[in-house]
Amino acid sequence: DIQLTQSPSFLSASVGDRVTITCRASQGISSYLGWYQKKPGKAPKLLIYAVSTLQSGVPSRFSGSGSGTEFTLTISSLQPEDFATYYCQQLNSYPLTFGGGTKVEIK
Amino acid sequence: QVQLVESGGGVVQPGRSLRLSCAASGFTFSSYAMHWVRHAPGKGLEWVAIISDDGSKKYYAGSVKGRFTVSRDNPKNTLYLQMNSLKAEDTAVYYCAKDHDYGDHYTDYWGQGTLVTVSS
Numbered sequence: 001d002i003q004l005t006q007s008p009s010f011l012s013a014s015v016g017d018r019v020t021i022t023c024r025a026s027q028g029i030s031s032y033l034g035w036y037q038k039k040p041g042k043a044p045k046l047l048i049y050a051v052s053t054l055q056s057g058v059p060s061r062f063s064g065s066g067s068g069t070e071f072t073l074t075i076s077s078l079q080p081e082d083f084a085t086y087y088c089q090q091l092n093s094y095p096l097t098f099g100g101g102t103k104v105e106i107k
Numbered sequence: 108q109v110q111l112v113e114s115g116g117g118v119v120q121p122g123r124s125l126r127l128s129c130a131a132s133g134f135t136f137s138s139y140a141m142h143w144v145r146h147a148p149g150k151g152l153e154w155v156a157i158i159s160d161d162g163s164k165k166y167y168a169g170s171v172k173g174r175f176t177v178s179r180d181n182p183k184n185t186l187y188l189q190m191n192s193l194k195a196e197d198t199a200v201y202y203c204a205k206d207h208d209y210g211d212h213y214t215d216y217w218g219q220g221t222l223v224t225v226s227s
Contacts, residue, residue: 001169034213036152043202043217044144044152055215087152091212094157094166101151 002026002090004099012107019075021102023088028068032092035064035073038101039084047086048073078104109133109216111203116221119193129186129203129218137161137181140206142214143188145199145223155201156188157212171197193225 003026013019023033035048046055048064051071061076075082083106088099115127129141143155156167156177165177176189186203200222204214 032211038146038152043204043219044214045217046207046213046215049207049211049213085151089152089154089213095168096154096157096166096212098152098154 001095002029002093002097004088004090004097006086006088006099006102008102009100010103010105012105013078014107015078015080017078017107019078019082019104021073021086021088021104023066023071023073023099025069025071025090025092029090029092031067032090033064033066033071034089034091035062036087036089036098037082037084038087044087075104080106109205111205111216111218113201113203113218113221116201116223118224118226120227121194121225123193124189124191125193125223127188127190127201127203127221127223129188131184131186131203131205134205134216136179136184140210140212141177141179141186142204142206142212143175143177143186143201144204144214144217145197145201146220147196147199150199153199157206158186160206190223193223195225197223198225199223 036044038044052064085103110132112130158177200220202220205216207213
């Protein structure tokens with residue numbers, strides 16, 4: 001199975017900050033990498049697919065990049081509604097797997 | 108609009124079985140693969156299973172393989188997850204999710220989830 005390691009697992013940031021989350025895969029996953037946002041009591045929300053394509057309706061302050069085994073999610077200017085936990089997911093091979101999550105909290 | 112509504116969760120003893128359902132509406136159910144994903148308390152998201160649009164292909168997470176079975180009834184627009192030999196570590200909110208419009212197996216719509224608690 002492909003393991004995804006996210007870092008950091010927790011970060012504290014202020015509104016307006018630029019935030020970067022990293023996702024490392026245990027083997028190459030080409031461009032089969034997505035990012036989800038999860039808030040307590042709510043279903044996950046797809047933000048980015050295929051490394052860098054923004055899902056419809058997602059604000060442009062979210063962006064993704066990377067290739068091979070290392071990927072990043074960037075929030076250019078953190079907004080109050082962005083405080084949540086973020087997960088990467090690989091779709092290169094079954095079983096599909098998620099990273100461990102990065103919780104973004106208010107500083 | 109796309110709607111996914113899970114049901115069937117509850118409290119069950121270890122070793123027993125439970126079947127979850129997911130009623131879909133607002134899209135052509137028979138044209139999309141469907142997923143189950145779970146979120147255990149205090150843990151991260153875990154992908155559980157996927158079933159192809161026609162039900163012919165199924166894949167599972169290693170943690171549930173051989174115990175859980177995903178199925179679908181396209182005329183009834185319903186997805187199922189049969190969970191057998193349940194363990195305490197299966198305790199989680201279970202979500203059904205629709206495959207992405209592009210068939211690339213990202214998930215663009217999710218239900219509200221149903222809580223399964225495995226406890227004696």
